[in-house]
Amino acid sequence: MKNITIADVAKHANVSKSTVSQYLNKRYDYMSEKTRKKIEETIKELNYQPNSVARSLKQKSTFTVGVVVANILHTFSTYIIRAIEDFFHEHDFQIIVCNADDEPEKERKYIEMLRAKQVDGILIFPTGGNLDLYEQMKDDEFPIVFMDRTIEHLGIDTVMLDNHLAARLAVDEFVRNGYSRIAIVTTSIIRNISPRVERIQGYRDALRSHGMEVNEAYIKTVDVGQISLALADLFQQTVPPQAILAGNDIVLVEVLKFMKENNKHIPKDVAVIGIDEVSFASFYTPSITTIAQPTKEMAKSAAERLLQQIRKEERPEELPIIQRFAPAMILRDSCAVK
Template sequence: MRTVTITDVAEHAGVSKSTVSQFLNKRYDYMAKKTKEKIELAIEELGYRPNIVARSLKQKSTTTIGVIVANILHEFSTQIIRAIEDFCHELDFHIIVCNADDDPEKEKKYIDMLRAKQIDGIIIFPTGDNVELYKRMIMENYPIVFLDRHVPELAISSILLDNEKASSLAIEEFVRNGYERIGIVTTSTFRNITPRIERISGYKKAIEAHGLPMEDEYIKSAEIHEIQSDLQVMVSLPNPPQAILAGNDLALIEILKYTKENQMKIPEDLALIGIDDVSFAGIYHPSITTIAQPTFDMGKRAAKVLLDKITNKDSREEVANIDRFKPRLIVRVSSSKT
């Protein structure tokens, strides 16, 4: 069948091509209601579908952005994606989501793929190992925003949590409940992932500030499949931690699996706080004290910064603009001393 064109729609509706174009681009504030109804009817009867590719070439915009997350299994990532999608939907932008699995090669392939599709900009949870690629994007003035992480030597806008403050809030809550031997468990810091490094740093500063024992054995960063074995080592120490800070939601889940399999009671045998307010925290038994990130605010901010860059491509950043968002303590049962 022959492709239905905008000319066919105009002839069928009895209006000009420019009027149909205005309608398709939603520039019809002063268009008569009857005219709009005729165009809508013509589109429906002819089965017209706009040629998105042709429109993109003409407008030099695909009205699409990419979002490359480090690990889509993180509840934080899914909430961020939703916030970005909500913001973009309001402005008639679309998003393509890619999961890099914290793999630099996979991340590079997705960046190349998205740019080949001529999308307008990318929000990235950077692995940090594609610095030369990021630099080329900066030189080309390609719109890019980092989320959850940053690369210090690059002038790229970054949206992050105040990670040290998040750890500090958790330690203060443990101390308030009388705990002195406090550990931290997080997923691997192998690639110097910003939030993991900063949360451990915040933990160390808070432990020191409260005059608590700083034990290397109380600090664990490991691949997910190694966390439970590391926990076994920690709880087998002569003076094991009385409380543990889970550095993110994936670490928290592994700790909960371990305590359940080993019949440990929370908080009687081990007090617990998790960074990331996971959806089950309030209904788990006992309920889990968490440090919440303002994920929707962070996602919307990242989307706004990127779309501002897209509409103002002539501006170039001289230094990295880092937005830090405040964490919030949500007290529940798991951090209380019984």
């Protein structure tokens, strides 16, 4: 079968090739509704498939961006990916999603692969283990935006949560409900992953602001597989905690599993708040109080920053390198008044 070309579409629709090209690139400013309809019907009738390779060569763009997620199991990551995909779909871009599993070497391979495929830019949830690679991309003026995590001295555009405030909101709520022995559990901070480090610091600062001492035994940072052991250690303390702040959604799941397996009742035996909203929080028994991130707004900001770099648009003077979004408390029953 003959390959249908843009010239065939133009001839069949009785319009110029440039008009068809404008239609394909969604430039309808000076195009009548009748012409648009005629071209649309012709494309369907001829089963015309635009040549993406030719388009990429002509416009010097692959119309593709990469998204390298540190850990796709996080609910936050899934919500962000969906919102980013929606944004770029509206701008006629495709996305390639890669999951680094929090492994720097895997992240490196994905970044190198994406650059070899000549994607127009990359949005990264950095593992923190590839400083040389991040610096190289910046030196190359390659479009790059960090999401959720930052490495401040690199000066790379970053969109993330105000993690100090997230921890403070949780501690304030525990204190308001009469809890004084408050623990925090997060996943490993071996590579100083910023959200985890910042949430712990926010927790410390919030306790001190209430005149409470920080009990180091109540701070647990471990790999996911060790969370159950860390929780067991907390409850084996001479004076166990009355409340637990789960540092992210994965930790929250492990906390809830531990409570169920060890016949501990929330909030009667221990109050719980989780950072990151999860789908089951509202119908779990009891329903779980969470600190939610504004995922849609964060994703839009990150995607807009990346697109501005891709299009080489002038950076707005008021736009900070690191943009932090405020979290929101969703009050439910897991931190009831004692």
